[in-house]
Amino acid sequence: MNAEHVVIGIDGGGTHTRVMICDLWGHVLACAERGSASIYKDKQAAQNVQGAITDALHLAGRTTEQVLALVAGIAGYDAPSDLDWIAPLTKLPGLTCPIRHVNDAVSAHSGALMGRSGIIVIAGTGSIIVGITEDGQFIRNYDFHHYAASAARFIAYDAVYEMLAGSFDDTDHHLLQAMLAHWSVPTVSELAAIAKKGFTEDRRERDKQFGEFAPAITEAAAQGSTAAIRVCNRAVDQIKVGIELIAASFAGVEVEVAFIGSVANSPYFLQELGAQLRQGNNKRYSVVEPKFSPVIGSVLLALKHIHIPIDDALIDNLHAYNKPWQNQ
Structure with missing residues (x-):
């Protein structure tokens, strides 16, 4: 060397x-x-x-x-x-x-976590929750056949479906306008028309288009959009379940958790996940900044x-x- x-x-x-x-x-x-x-x-x-x-x-x-x-x-x-x-x-x-x-x-x-035991939550383009226990066990939420639908494209799909289902109110006005602009249509009915055709045939392109809309949803949730809050909270709840599933295998009473990715580190997710983890079932959780x-x-x-x-x-x-x- x-x-x-x-x-x-x-x-x-x-x-x-x-x-x-x-x-x-x-x-x-x-x-x-x-x-x-x-x-x-x-x-x-x-x-x-x-x-x-x-x-x-x-x-x-x-x-x-x-x-x-x-x-x-x-x-x-x-x-x-x-x-x-x-x-x-x-x-x-x-x-x-x-x-x-x-x-x-x-x-x-x-x-x-630099080799320390603990759990990381990745929610950005993809979604996975991974823990390494004190005795070196590598555990994913996938191992339980659990998936937290918190990747960017999933929260965007969820938000669009909410709007198409008519589940919105006055607090969602800015989110709805941003959604229509993102898909270059003037009305919800026209968004529904392209949705019925599958948006776009190529799955990669479709997922990319949805993923790019995710920041508008997390921002809308932070600003009080009822639909965005509903969508984000569903994802947060699933993340918490995944964390708790993995944490049950840790010996200690306190487990470090770090968040990685654009969705997990959005202000709304950081605030809501932190609040949820303060009411943990299996362990006490310490949210730490990734090293x-x-x-x-x-x-x-x-x-x-x-x-x-x-x-x-x-x-x-x-x-x-x-x-x-x-x-x-």
Whole structure:
């Protein structure tokens, strides 16, 4: 190992692929971002990931031969069979280092809680709740066949259905106008007409369009929209159930919880989730700020893979980096 050697961390989400190059002392040498890493969101997923790796290496002034380890957290990695489409994402000529693929929630947990036991809630493009217990058990809400429909597209679908079902009042005026503008129609009846045709035939494009409307819903909830509050509270309730399911396996009476993603970190969700968790059933919950972003979580896993100590000096070097992707 020498000063030219590096590790690569990847946060491959449903919207963005983020790649970070670090030296063995935690100095961030380069970052790059491209589109989705999920084939379920973007047919160009492999090109996105490979392109972001290539961009980051070029910016860092490094070659594939100087990479000692790569860890990629990929959205949608839920079963061993998923490696059939995930492994090719990181195949580059000359990249012969050990490569580890994990679910993106593993990277997020690594960055947020730095190896401590606790639970993370991811609600943004996707939705998953993950805990690591004091004895190292890795538990997802998926393991219970539980899913919290709190991803951006789901709360948007829910809000649109509320409006089409006539479940709105005067408090929802601004939300309704924003919804009509988003779908470029003047009236609810015309929104209903395109809804009956499935909005748009391509599922990826449809989900993207709905996901992009989610910020208007969380903002409307914070401003008192009855329909938006109803939609957001349903998602919050499902998140709380998922947290409680996982927390029952922890030995301690208090469990740390961190929130990651645009939905989970919206002002309304932060306030309502915090209030719900103060009335926890199974445990006392301590809501904490994520220490680092998921892409740094992948970097930490890569450094650990080659037995680099994660000491205070290395953490300070990572902190010195201006983190534009924190909590995303």
